[in-house]
Amino acid sequence: MRTVPKLAAVREQTALPLEPMAVEFFAGIGLARLGLQQAGFRVAWSNDIEPAKRDMYAGNFKDPEESHTFVLGDVTHVRGSDMPADIALAWASSPCVDVSLAGARAGMQGARSSTFYQFTRVLRELGEDARPEVVTLENVVGLATSHGGEDLAAAIAELNDLGYSVDVLTLDARWFVPQSRPRLFVVGARNAPPDQPDANPKLRPEWLQAPFADRSLVTHRALLPDIGPAAVGTLATIVEPVPSGDKQWWDPERTAAFTSSLSPVQAERLAVLRKSNRFAYRTAYRRTRKGVPMWEIRADDIAGCLRTARGGSSKQALVEVGRGKLRVRWMTAREYARLMGADDYELDGIRANQALFGFGDAVCVPAVAWLAEHYLMPLVEGKLQEKPVLDSTSEVADAGA
Structure with missing residues (x-):
């Protein structure tokens, strides 16, 4: 397995001519x-x-002007000629809000998720010769079932x-970091590898098989x-x-509230942890059940799953319990960063709520790195193995256990 550098080292190298371009x-x-x-x-x-x-973004990467362009604004204003x-x-x-299991499920035609079609418009404007070899769409797993699967199709x-021939797979952040965060990845390839129907059932579980059975679609x-x-x-x-004081x-008073x-089941769960002779950590969410918070x-x-304030239970509280004691606080921005695999992300000068929102609306770094190393880069280089073997040195957890 390729040795993955620390994020700080990656940032120091951003001005270097790394290829290929994304x-x-x-x-x-x-x-x-x-x-x-x-x-x-x-x-x-x-x-x-x-x-x-x-x-x-700018505070973390500090790109020289000639090495990177950041376009701030609505994607509807981006043209193929700008690329x-x-x-x-x-x-x-x-944006996933329209297909999220926590949202209104408006589908791909929703005001935000329909921006996908602005993305493909830009690709179309590039023209066939300039179009990238590989495209990847990351979204919530709700896209697979939105409108009965019609939106994904x-x-x-x-x-x-x-x-592009298209592959669809799922990766969960919990295979890399201690956070439950399943995500869907749609990978389009201009030169697709051979179709392997039984390949990687963990990445393509039964609920994700419908697109491959649809003969109107080109998939692999x-x-x-x-x-x-x-x-x-x-x-x-x-x-x-975080010090005790x-x-x-x-x-x-707030801890008592x-x-x-807590429901009786939740209270019993906390009581068991409290009796332990060692401290344990849990996360907690605020829910509304039958109109009662x-x-x-x-x-x-x-x-x-870390979220933003725009949907579901937004902020998570951290519960420290054991040895007869209990302490509760909101999770910190640094803890959010670590849960996203961005341990040393630059946070100086960033407001706490700004950081929580940014991480809650992002993608897990090691999940992207795994996909890019084992799939996207080999696709680009034309070196995708037909019979890869299990990499025993991989720092990836089997979340199914």
Whole structure:
């Protein structure tokens, strides 16, 4: 397996002529870029509509002007003629709110998720000769079932029309970091590898098979390395030390309100942890059940899916419990960064809520790095193996266990 550099080292190298070239649409705070760079891509152009995310992006990468272009604004204003030459990979983490399981499920024609068609418009304007060899769309797994699967089929058909055969697979952040965060990846290839119908059932489970059975679509299933078991660690491995007297810890009154809102099942779960002779860490969410706001504590020792304030249970609280004691506080921006595999992301001068929003709306870095190293880069280089073997040195956990 390729040795993956520390993120700080990657940032120091951003001015170097890394090849092949990638561009990223809906770039957010740049976590996809970090993963792509770890696999050897040079990200030369990025776009996002939100100034707060652009500010985080710029503060983290500090690109020389000649090495990278960031276009701040609505993707509807981007034209194919604006793009750099010799693009090998186009990445799009298009907005997921309209197909999220936590959202209204308006589908790909929703006001935000329909920006996917602006992405493909730009690809179309590039023309066949300048179109990238590989395109990748990252989204929530809800895209697979949105409108009975019709939205995913429409996205695949759109990429087919641009000359791409399409593969669809899922990766969960919990295979890399202690966070449950399943995501869907749609990979389009102009020169697709042979279709392997039985390849990687963990990456293409039964609920993701419908597109491959649709004969109106041009699809393939690349045979990739198995994601092998390795120790990812627990929530305790990402916890930032916060002194006992720090005001981030909730006061007794707020902590009492937290415990009083727990259901009997949740209260019993907390009581068992409290009796332990060692401290444990859990995340907790605020839910509304039958119109009543309540707190719920995860049963396992990983974080739930980090979210933004725009959908679902937004901020997660950290619960430290054991030896008869209980402390609760909101998770910190650094803990969010670690849960996204961006351990040393630059956070100086960034407001806490700005950081939480940016990470909650991003993609897990090591998931992107794994996909880029084992799939996207070999596709670009024409070296995708037909019979890859399990890489026993991979720092990836088997989340199915």
